[in-house]
Amino acid sequence: MRHALARHPQLAALLAGLLSSTGFAPLDLWPVTLVSLAALILLIEQAPDRRAAFLRGWLFGLGHFTLGLNWIAHAFTFQDSMPHWFGYGAVALLSLYLAMFPGLATLGTWWLTVRSSPFRGRGTAGEASGGGVSPHREGDTPATSPASILLFATLWLATEYLRATLFTGFAWNPLGVIWLPTGVAIAATLIGTYGLGALAILAAGSLRLALDRRWRPTASIIAPLCMLAIWGFLSTAPVTPLGAPRVRVVQPNIGQDQKYSPENEVANFRKLATLSGQPRPAPRLIFWPEAAIPAYLDMEPAWRARLASLLGPGDLLMTGADKVYFKPVEHNGVVTDKLAGANNSVWIVTPQATLLGRYDKAHLVPYGEYLPLRSILEPIGLSRLVPGDADFWPGSGPKTLPLPATIGRPVIGMGVQICYEIIFSGKIVDRANRPAFLFNPSNDAWFGSWGPVQHLAQARLRALEEGLPIIRSTPTGVSAIIDARGQILRSIGHNRAGFLDSGLPLPLSPTLFARLGNWAAFAFMLLLIGGAIAMRRCKS
Numbered sequence: 001m002r003h004a005l006a007r008h009p010q011l012a013a014l015l016a017g018l019l020s021s022t023g024f025a026p027l028d029l030w031p032v033t034l035v036s037l038a039a040l041i042l043l044i045e046q047a048p049d050r051r052a053a054f055l056r057g058w059l060f061g062l063g064h065f066t067l068g069l070n071w072i073a074h075a076f077t078f079q080d081s082m083p084h085w086f087g088y089g090a091v092a093l094l095s096l097y098l099a100m101f102p103g104l105a106t107l108g109t110w111w112l113t114v115r116s117s118p119f120r121g122r123g124t125a126g127e128a129s130g131g132g133v134s135p136h137r138e139g140d141t142p143a144t145s146p147a148s149i150l151l152f153a154t155l156w157l158a159t160e161y162l163r164a165t166l167f168t169g170f171a172w173n174p175l176g177v178i179w180l181p182t183g184v185a186i187a188a189t190l191i192g193t194y195g196l197g198a199l200a201i202l203a204a205g206s207l208r209l210a211l212d213r214r215w216r217p218t219a220s221i222i223a224p225l226c227m228l229a230i231w232g233f234l235s236t237a238p239v240t241p242l243g244a245p246r247v248r249v250v251q252p253n254i255g256q257d258q259k260y261s262p263e264n265e266v267a268n269f270r271k272l273a274t275l276s277g278q279p280r281p282a283p284r285l286i287f288w289p290e291a292a293i294p295a296y297l298d299m300e301p302a303w304r305a306r307l308a309s310l311l312g313p314g315d316l317l318m319t320g321a322d323k324v325y326f327k328p329v330e331h332n333g334v335v336t337d338k339l340a341g342a343n344n345s346v347w348i349v350t351p352q353a354t355l356l357g358r359y360d361k362a363h364l365v366p367y368g369e370y371l372p373l374r375s376i377l378e379p380i381g382l383s384r385l386v387p388g389d390a391d392f393w394p395g396s397g398p399k400t401l402p403l404p405a406t407i408g409r410p411v412i413g414m415g416v417q418i419c420y421e422i423i424f425s426g427k428i429v430d431r432a433n434r435p436a437f438l439f440n441p442s443n444d445a446w447f448g449s450w451g452p453v454q455h456l457a458q459a460r461l462r463a464l465e466e467g468l469p470i471i472r473s474t475p476t477g478v479s480a481i482i483d484a485r486g487q488i489l490r491s492i493g494h495n496r497a498g499f500l501d502s503g504l505p506l507p508l509s510p511t512l513f514a515r516l517g518n519w520a521a522f523a524f525m526l527l528l529i530g531g532a533i534a535m536r537r538c539k540s
Contacts, residue, residue, distance in 0.1 A: 005039060006046050013043055013056040017063025017102075023178035024068055025453040030178040036060075037204030038211070041152065044106050045114060045144055053114070057106025061099030066091060068173050071451035075368075098170065101159040108155040113148035146217040147532040149205030153198040154528040157521060161194050164424060168366060171423045175200050177457050183232025184225055185486065188464045189511040193425040194521040196461075198528065199225065237469075237483035237505060244503030245409045248286045249471060250275045251479040253497035256445040259475065265294060269306075275499045279312020283406045285504065286311070287473040288319040290344070290419050290441040297321050297347050297355060308353035314406035316356065317349040320418070320441045323360065325393075341393045344369060346416050346441055348401060356404070359416040360395025363424060400433040412436050412504075415468070419443060422470075423458045426517040429466055434514075436507050437469045438462070445476040452478050452494055460486040467508035484508040 005012045016036040023033030040060050047053035069091055076087030156175065164171035176196025179185040188196050206221040252271040258264045272293075276286050295303035307317055323345045326337040343360035350356050364370055370391035400413040415435035417428045419442040428438065440459055444452040456478045463470045464486030472480045477494035483505045492498040513520050 005042050009043055009046060009052070009056060010059055012039065013059040014063045016040055016043070017060035017065075018067050019063075020060070021064050021068035021173070024173050025177075025457045026450060028178075028181050030181060033175075033178050034200065034204045034207060037201060038207040040106065041144060041149070041205060041208045042211075044110050044152070047106075047110050047114065050107055050110060053110030054103045054107040058099045058103030060106070061102035062095050064102065065095035065098045065173075068450075068454075069094060071448040071454070074448035074451070075446040094170070098163060101163045102156075105152065105155040105159045109148065109152040112151050113145070144205070144208050144212070145535070146205075146209070146220070147535040149202060149208070149221075150528045150532040150535070152205065153201035154525050154532070156201045157194050157198040157525050157528075160197050161518065161521070164194075168363070169424065171425065172458070173454060174425070174458075174461075177454075177461055180457055180460060180486070183229035183235075185461070185464060186232030186235055187228050188461055188486075189467065189513055190520060191524040192465055192513045192518055192521045193461050194518065195524045198524065199228075235485060237485040237487065237508065240483075240489075240503040240505050242503070243408075244506070245412065246280075246282050246284045247471060247481070247500070247502055247504050248277060248284050249473050249479050249481060249492075249500040249502075250286065250288050251473065251477060251492045251496070251498055251500075252289070252292075252475055253477075253495060254445070254475045256443075259291075259443075259445070260294070269293065271497065273310055275497065276310050276317075277499065277501070279310075279315060283312070283314025283316075283409050285403065285412075286315060286317045287439060287441065287471050288317065289473045289475045289479075290320040290346075290443040291322065292320045292441075292475070295321050296324050297349070298323065301353065304349060304353040304355070307349045308351050311349070311351040313351060314409065315351055316403055318346055318414075318416075318439055318441070319349065320344070320346055320443075323358065339390045341390050343395055344392050344418055345395075346418060346439065348403070357401040359399065359401060359418070361392070361418040361421060362395040362397045363421045363427070364392055364394050365420050368420075398428055398430045400430045400435040414439055416441075417462075419455075422462055423455070425462070425465060426513070426521075428462055429468070429514070431514075431517070434510065435468065437471060437504060438466070440470050440472045442472060442474045444474050444478070449494065452476070456480060456488075456491075460488070465511065465513045467511045467514055469505035469507060471504075481505065 016039045020033045020036035022029040043056045044053055047056060072091050073087035076090065160174055174193045174197055176193045178200060179196050184199060185196065187199060202221050203225055206218045209218045250272060252275060254268050254271065272288060297304055311317060323343040325340045325342065327340040328335050329338040346359045348356035398415060400415050403412040403414055405411045413433065413435040415429055415438045417438060417440050422428060422440045442455065444455055459470050459472055460482055463482045463484060467484045469484050470482040477496060478491055479500065480491035481489045481500055481502055483489055484507050489505065490500045490502055492500060
């Protein structure tokens with residue numbers, strides 16, 4: 001394996017990156033991801049200089065993101081103001097940028113371990129005196145030390161956090177999500193998603209050490225992972241009690257090509273109404289998808305009455321609908337109202353046709369819900385993916401909406417994260433007013449076949465991190481009820497109409513991650529650095 005990688009290192013890095021993305025949904029081939037990362041560690045060792053070290057990580061990232069984000073191209077087929085083929089270019093351009101982050105991780109690892117440094121393991125090239133770099137020949141692989149693996153895990157954690165943060169961030173498919181099919185994912189309750197990504201690097205590093213038959217350091221990594229897996233498999237969320245508040249999750253199977261069609265408005269509403277069911281003696285919480293109806297609920301009492309007619313006493317409807325803002329515009333002496341902007345919102349509708357509360361999406365999708373640099377990009381033919389001339393405006397951030405008590409239901413705090421917002425670890429809950437559950441309405445009809453299941457996987461990680469159940473309602477799938485351990489209790493598959501009728505799962509006590517947020521991941525990063533320093537001192 002070592003010599004095969006050395007012959008064509010750039011091609012090997014690209015192929016390893018492509019294979020690594022098969023660990024994400026829908027394939028979930030997480031062992032392939034770990035082997036691919038082990039190959040990347042070998043490629044870092046063999047890199048003759050810093051340029052090669054960065055390039056190999058960048059090519060790995062290029063393959064990793066190009067395949068994993070292929071669903072983005074599908075979104076462009078619903079925007080006729082731009083050529084549909086541009087979707088493939090968008091995937092390529094985004095991957096070219098995102099690949100920089102694995103490249104920085106591999107460059108940093110090479111810099112700290114392969115070149116002359118205090119962290120370099122024995123047998124590593126670059127032992128020239130004076131602190132300079134002594135390049136080694138391609139294929140003369142220095143020995144990987146456990147300290148170098150700890151440092152690579154640290155740098156991966158740091159760069160993945162940067163990817164999720166810089167320029168509003170793009171946190172899709174963090175490496176840690178590959179652990180969801182295993183019990184190891186339980187570590188998210190302690191160190192979060194980015195910490196899970198570091199664990200994946202450590203697991204891949206153990207494979208690299210095993211290749212050299214270095215069994216003691218291999219076992220020192222594998223043993224804790226096995227303990228986490230056992231803990232994860234034995235850990236379960238509390239059973240939903242018989243008297244739990246009833247929830248009804250609606251998935252109408254309304255595709256993106258039907259959603260904005262005026263002639264389909266009546267049929268679309270009929271689907272939503274039918275799947276919502278008839279009122280019952282027990283009060284219900286009814287959940288509809290993101291932007292489920294083409295109505296301005298605070299301005300259209302007729303629409304509110306239409307929705308209220310579906311509700312029984314004590315029922316509440318949570319539905320997506322826009323909140324719009326107008327500005328006066330004068331033209332030829334005539335003042336008219338022009339649409340200035342909008343919020344992507346979730347509203348709470350009561351049986352009395354009143355609006356009990358509203359949440360406005362805070363983390364918007366660039367080029368999807370607003371067009372950056374509109375004055376420059378619009379004249380050359382670019383537009384946002386969501387139809388409309390005005391951009392969406394961001395809301396104020398996570399907050400807990402109280403759902404009032406009624407017969408058979410206590411007061412419940414509901415957090416909301418609309419669609420894309422759910423992928424941002426540590427940024428989804430109002431920690432000063434912790435909710436009892438999260439509602440994640442989404443419109444994944446844009447996302448082809450891979451995007452919806454990847455989105456669901458990331459919602460499961462948020463449930464696990466925060467110890468909170470999550471209710472997902474989408475127009476075409478995948479809608480689900482997720483318990484506080486990230487397990488799917490019930491779901492509706494892709495491109496199917498249906499509903500979920502169940503009790504509301506119970507939350508857990510706040511996890512360590514729920515209390516500390518990503519400071520827990522940063523503390524784990526410091527622990528890894530301390531371990532690397534201690535290992536180096538023991539060897540010196």
